[in-house]
Amino acid sequence: MGRLRGLATHPRSGLEYTYDAVGDDLLGVDAAGRVDETRDAAGLELVDVKRVAFGPSADPTDGPSVLSLYVADAGQPGAAGEVVEATLEAPTVTAASAVTGTLVRTTQTSKYSPPSPDPSGLAYLSGTGRMFISDGEVDEMGIFRGKNLFATTRAGSVLYTGVSKPWSNEPVGVGYNPRNKHLFVSDDDQKEVFEIVAGGDGRFGTTDDTVRHFDTKGFGNNDPEGLDYDNETNSLWIVSGLETDVFRVRPGRDGRFGTSDDVESRFDVGKYGARDPEGLGYDAVRNTVLIVDDGSDTIYELAANGSLLNTIRTGSAGMRAAAGLAVGPSSSGSGRSYYVVARGLDNDSNPTENDGKLYEFKALLSTKRTLTARLSSSTVRAGHTVTMRGVLSPSAWLAPLSLQRYREGEWVTVQRKRLRSGSTVAYSFSIKHWWTGTYSYRVLAPAYRGHDRAKAPSVWYGLRLKVTR
Numbered sequence: 001m002g003r004l005r006g007l008a009t010h011p012r013s014g015l016e017y018t019y020d021a022v023g024d025d026l027l028g029v030d031a032a033g034r035v036d037e038t039r040d041a042a043g044l045e046l047v048d049v050k051r052v053a054f055g056p057s058a059d060p061t062d063g064p065s066v067l068s069l070y071v072a073d074a075g076q077p078g079a080a081g082e083v084v085e086a087t088l089e090a091p092t093v094t095a096a097s098a099v100t101g102t103l104v105r106t107t108q109t110s111k112y113s114p115p116s117p118d119p120s121g122l123a124y125l126s127g128t129g130r131m132f133i134s135d136g137e138v139d140e141m142g143i144f145r146g147k148n149l150f151a152t153t154r155a156g157s158v159l160y161t162g163v164s165k166p167w168s169n170e171p172v173g174v175g176y177n178p179r180n181k182h183l184f185v186s187d188d189d190q191k192e193v194f195e196i197v198a199g200g201d202g203r204f205g206t207t208d209d210t211v212r213h214f215d216t217k218g219f220g221n222n223d224p225e226g227l228d229y230d231n232e233t234n235s236l237w238i239v240s241g242l243e244t245d246v247f248r249v250r251p252g253r254d255g256r257f258g259t260s261d262d263v264e265s266r267f268d269v270g271k272y273g274a275r276d277p278e279g280l281g282y283d284a285v286r287n288t289v290l291i292v293d294d295g296s297d298t299i300y301e302l303a304a305n306g307s308l309l310n311t312i313r314t315g316s317a318g319m320r321a322a323a324g325l326a327v328g329p330s331s332s333g334s335g336r337s338y339y340v341v342a343r344g345l346d347n348d349s350n351p352t353e354n355d356g357k358l359y360e361f362k363a364l365l366s367t368k369r370t371l372t373a374r375l376s377s378s379t380v381r382a383g384h385t386v387t388m389r390g391v392l393s394p395s396a397w398l399a400p401l402s403l404q405r406y407r408e409g410e411w412v413t414v415q416r417k418r419l420r421s422g423s424t425v426a427y428s429f430s431i432k433h434w435w436t437g438t439y440s441y442r443v444l445a446p447a448y449r450g451h452d453r454a455k456a457p458s459v460w461y462g463l464r465l466k467v468t469r
Contacts, residue, residue: 107156124328162205214258244270267306
């Protein structure tokens with residue numbers, strides 16, 4: 001008795017849903033009183049549930065028929081309560097692979113001097129070898145010593161500190177543009193993104209910085225959290241923890257973010273199982289966006305169109321309140337790593353907490369590749385040249401592209417080309433025949449392992465060429 005909290009009828013299934021405070025489960029009970037469904041609620045981090053109710057999803061990208069279960073949680077005594085939205089829909093996961101991340105290193109940011117108890121944002125400063133951490137909550141605590149920005153080595157050692165005040169009290173996300181060396185900082189209280197230009201000292205968070213900002217509410221992002229700069233398309237990617245949406249902002253003809261000619265788009269990551277996505281990093285090598293989600297203990301790798309490519313499970317690290325993500329070279333050895341900062345306990349309910357951490361993971365991700373090919377003409381006169389053109393995505397220096405001709409029962413390589421490395425690379429081959437007939441060709445991109453040891457499968461594209469007199 002007393003273990004069950006709240007009661008709500010699912011409009012379609014007719015099951016009665018209630019919260020089991022002992023088992024930390026959501027139970028679906030049929031008309032005879034039998035438990036028909038049991039759903040683990042540990043990821044919701046509920047404390048003192050009072051009521052539950054069904055209603056339409058708060059995500060504007062969901063249709064009106066999509067339902068959520070809303071839970072009224074009173075929280076810890078003396079602390080603010082909250083309403084938690086949960087989905088009972090099964091996530092649609094179509095990832096190329098699901099792998100388990102290997103924990104390489106854990107750094108306690110709580111032991112920095114001054115400390116970072118709630119690291120919220122994380123970026124890799126490409127070209128400098130440094131990481132950059134923002135703490136969105138330390139200014140609310142008694143241990144605050146006027147510093148909430150930390151430049152560190154990849155191994156987590158502090159190089160210098162700074163402060164986001166007076167322009168932001170809540171720096172929850174950071175990203176970096178290596179083209180012009182500007183830092184981007186998101187503030188989920190003001191619903192703003194700040195663009196920072198370091199002054200003569202070359203450090204962010206000091207008095208000689210130049211700061212401009214723009215509002216995110218105008219394009220529907222009401223909770224700007226993690227963000228990063230995409231140097232492939234000159235875009236900003238910003239994740240919203242409230243809408244579980246990823247927003248892409250590209251400047252218009254004026255070349256500036258936050259003006260009227262910006263182009264915005266977005267996609268939903270909640271459909272893949274993300275519950276509270278707060279950290280975002282752009283992978284310039286793979287041209288992908290990565291999201292860290294504390295609710296599902298998962299890092300999601302997504303293509304620019306929002307399709308799910310890979311997932312990295314992080315549950316074995318025991319992270320609590322994962323909040324920021326960055327991709328960069330490993331702190332030791334070769335290859336790349338996935339870096340995550342986690343806030344740990346919340347300072348609202350634990351005002352003396354100091355348990356922030358920086359984690360480094362390794363993971364071998366698969367790569368989806370596409371190859372296209374097209375002849376300038378499928379029919380050509382003998383002695384004349386025809387051109388084959390196409391695009392390989394992604395390409396790699398170590399894997400040459402081969403033009404092969406089918407002859408005497410096997411494919412024979414007749415030309416090779418070593419393409420530059422990149423997310424999308426164009427190529428061309430010139431073909432000439434002196435004898436009439438029909439010839440079969442194919443372009444082959446062999447399998448390879450990149451410098452991060454991620455495997456890319458082989459792909460090929462075949463065409464026929466008719467040679468006439």
